[in-house]
Amino acid sequence: MDTKHIKITDYNYPLPDERIAKFPLAQRDHSKLLLYRHGEVGEDVFYHLPEYLPKGGLMVYNNTKVIQARLHFRKETGALIEVFLMEPADPTDYELMFQTTGHCSWLCMIGNLKKWKEGSLKRDFEIKGHQLTLSATMRRGDALGSEAASMVAKGGGTNYWVDFDWDNTQVSFAEILETVGELPIPPYLNRATEESDKTTYQTVYSKIKGSVAAPTAGLHFTDAVLQDIDRHGIEREEVTLHVGAGTFKPVKSLEIEGHRMHTEYIVVHRHTLEKLLQHHCEVIAVGTTSVRTIESLYYMGVYLLSHPEATEDDLHVNQWDPYELSADGGLVNAIQPSQAIQAIIDYLDRNGLEALHTSTQIIIAPGYQYKIVKMLITNFHQPQSTLLLLVSAFLHGDWKKVYDYALAHDFRFLSYGDSSLLIP
Numbered sequence: 001m002d003t004k005h006i007k008i009t010d011y012n013y014p015l016p017d018e019r020i021a022k023f024p025l026a027q028r029d030h031s032k033l034l035l036y037r038h039g040e041v042g043e044d045v046f047y048h049l050p051e052y053l054p055k056g057g058l059m060v061y062n063n064t065k066v067i068q069a070r071l072h073f074r075k076e077t078g079a080l081i082e083v084f085l086m087e088p089a090d091p092t093d094y095e096l097m098f099q100t101t102g103h104c105s106w107l108c109m110i111g112n113l114k115k116w117k118e119g120s121l122k123r124d125f126e127i128k129g130h131q132l133t134l135s136a137t138m139r140r141g142d143a144l145g146s147e148a149a150s151m152v153a154k155g156g157g158t159n160y161w162v163d164f165d166w167d168n169t170q171v172s173f174a175e176i177l178e179t180v181g182e183l184p185i186p187p188y189l190n191r192a193t194e195e196s197d198k199t200t201y202q203t204v205y206s207k208i209k210g211s212v213a214a215p216t217a218g219l220h221f222t223d224a225v226l227q228d229i230d231r232h233g234i235e236r237e238e239v240t241l242h243v244g245a246g247t248f249k250p251v252k253s254l255e256i257e258g259h260r261m262h263t264e265y266i267v268v269h270r271h272t273l274e275k276l277l278q279h280h281c282e283v284i285a286v287g288t289t290s291v292r293t294i295e296s297l298y299y300m301g302v303y304l305l306s307h308p309e310a311t312e313d314d315l316h317v318n319q320w321d322p323y324e325l326s327a328d329g330g331l332v333n334a335i336q337p338s339q340a341i342q343a344i345i346d347y348l349d350r351n352g353l354e355a356l357h358t359s360t361q362i363i364i365a366p367g368y369q370y371k372i373v374k375m376l377i378t379n380f381h382q383p384q385s386t387l388l389l390l391v392s393a394f395l396h397g398d399w400k401k402v403y404d405y406a407l408a409h410d411f412r413f414l415s416y417g418d419s420s421l422l423i424p
Helices: 046-052 094-099 146-153 173-180 216-220 223-231 270-278 288-306 321-327 337-350 386-394 399-408
Strands: 032-037 040-045 058-062 064-066 070-074 080-090 103-111 120-127 130-139 160-166 208-211 235-242 264-269 283-286 355-360 373-379 419-423
Touching (some): 032 046, 070 120, 270 288, 283 288, 288 386, 373 386
Parallel strands (some): 064 208
Antiparallel strands (some): 120 130
């Protein structure tokens, strides 16, 4: 199959607005669970999930935490400007970014950009009993150095470099976001963020701040379900992929070759890689973000086998790498997942690292050969989306059977909707 020439219109289905869950169920783990097992489709409730998983298996989920990434400023003219934080620019490290005091810079999307032609935006508020002024200044054109211009260019024309300054160096940027930021719920919910979303739009295991969208497959898990998974003898490991707003970016090109995938930043610890080896590189993935992280590891390891002196930046997986490497004499197909994962562990050892920090732009679509993920827990995705392509690739093209069943049996769709367990 020529993946690049897939027509996105072939991945459409009717999704009435009333089938999109606007709010989650009161009890997370009472959502419906669609079961696709080797072509057979049925259903249960989510809290029975552990009964369908293999004893001794390895589950991997994304521990990222959604930040309150929307900041609103009002100009003296009355115009409301939204500054949507996309990824840290200075410093680029997420952990350091949230600890910064006094100044930092982000790559941002700007709402009502035409009203912000020049000057700084300012917002006054109180934090820790002190008045504070936060200012936002957009760097444009010549004000961008070559490195900053390169970072902005990666956003494909939608990102802008914004410098933030505040006049209290005892206050961190994390505290500012907690005070005045707004949680960015998905645009297709067509409603304002509510206080309850601060809890319901986070997984119970979220811990590493950085996402602007939740890894929604994990929203169904409760502490009780996690304990039941442990009782069933299934090991659990975490990875971090900070979900970008690009996850909602529609495919506008007729063929997916014209769609530019967003870059997302990942962190995988050495002990997680060792667990992958112990489990013969076979994984139960929670959500598409975990899938993209885990499958990207294979191609990073393949690269390291021929480029042992590579830097973490060099390990970035480009959108079409899996397909071009597979087509290039098929050499990549001769490398076992265990060899690739061991290559990453060896790399960490050589460099005295406990975790791999890099990024991926991988697109998984029909024609892709899964290397490590054997089972997938995921929600129901938008028509004509890259996430639907990922599911189709996983089910060897049988995605319509799943979606037809879900539509016919009153399943709730998208971020706050129901769940599925897919076993090809």
